[in-house]
Amino acid sequence: MYIVTGGAGFIGSNIVKGLNARGITDILVVDDLTDGRKCLNLADAxxxxxxxKDEFLRRIEAGEGIGPVEAVIHQGACSATTEWNGQYVMQVNFAYTKALLAWCVAHDVPFLYASSASVYGMGPEFREARECERPLNMYAYSKFLFDCHLRPLLAGIRSQVAGLRYFNVYGPREQHKGGMASVAFHFDGQLREAGKLKLFEGSDGYGPGEQRRDFIHVDDVVAVNLWLLDNPKVSGIFNVGTGRAQSxxxxxxxxxxxxxxxxxxxxxxxxQLKGRYQSFTEADMSALRAAGYDRQFMPVEVGVPKYMEWLAANR
Structure with missing residues (x-):
């Protein structure tokens, strides 16, 4: 059995579909369906x-049997960068992830988890090293702190543990995210409704609309997760972007x-965004490439039209 936390969410549901494409259906999805709209992400899975999520945490902390587990793919989190209730964010993101790690280590189960490129703050260097990390909000801090918790433990853990620092992910099954959905999703809506896209004027030395991010299609994110499952000897904290900033x-x-x-x-x-806005992000992909990942990533010229096709087919 595979366990996917946040499995009804954006990246989690795409990972479930990626497992399904391999013929794997023995999957336990863990999530919080207070927002029941997320169930639609699993309607074809x-x-x-x-x-x-709370019942699952209770079960593992109580030592209740779950059965043989192939891997835990932990995507569940409070992902709102505007959430400043630190007690809540640390419980959901930091403490929960620590509990899952402890369970996986105790049971020798591979553990893949979602970190975030937000740990780098304003940059300017986006490399998996402490000197590059300066989170600017509670979400980023909770992800950063777990990575710091993990680092000194990695050498002593026999099973696979991999943290993935996702950059700007876009693609299918993010419609429930509202304002936190990708710019590609919002651009599609704006074009259909008004035929006009709204971009920010220049900032931080960049011209109008020329702020640059490392935009990565969710299919590429899924591919990295599946590759890690195929390579259980690979552990560490890895950036997951294209390695190329685009405007x-x-x-x-x-x-x-x-x-x-x-x-x-x-x-x-x-x-309100001045001094808190990432005008430039670009993943240093050296660590993942050195670990053996050699697949190419989609540029926006390929990934965005592919996403527009999916949106049109699923309205």
Missing amino acids: DIRDYAD FNEVARAAIGWHGQGEIEYIPFPE
């Missing part, structure tokens, strides 16, 4: 069972190109 203008042009119409409007940069 095949799983064996579902458990609420918001490039994402916008890819969306407009697929829709065949639309224009860009530049809006004033919000005061």
Whole structure:
């Protein structure tokens, strides 16, 4: 059995579908379905069972039997970068992940978990090293702190443990995220509703819409997770991006190109984001490449039209 926490969420549900594509359906999804709309992400997936996140934590902490487990793929978290209730975020993101790690280590079960590129703050270097890390919000801090908790333990853990620092992920099954959904998702909606895309004016030395991020399609994120399952001797903390920063203008042009119409409007940069906005991110992919991952990643010119096709087919 595979356990996917956050399995009804964006990346988690795509991982479930990735396992299904391999013929794997013996999957326990762990999630919080207070927002029941997330169930739609699993409507076309095949799983064996579902458990609420709090009940699942109680079961593992009580030592209750779960059965043979092939791997735990931990994607569940409070991912809202605007959440400042530190007690809540640390319980859901930090303490929960520590409990899962302890259980996996005790049972010699591979443990893959979602970290985040947000640990790097404003950058400018995006390399898996302490000197590059300076989180700017509670979400980022909770991810950063678990990575720090793990680092000194890695050498003494026999089973696989891999933390994946996702950069700007976009793609199918993120519609429930609302304002936290990707720019590609919002661009699709804006083009359909008004035929006009809204991008920020220049900031931090970048021209209008020229702020640059490392945008990665969720299919590539799934591929990295599956590759790690195929390579259980690989452990560590790894960036998961394309290794190439692309501008918001490039994402916008890819969306407009697929829709065949639309224009860009530049809006004033919000005061509340000044000093807290990543105007540039670009994953240093050296560690994952050195570990043996050699698959190429989709640029936005390929990934965004692919996503637009999926959105059109699933409206």
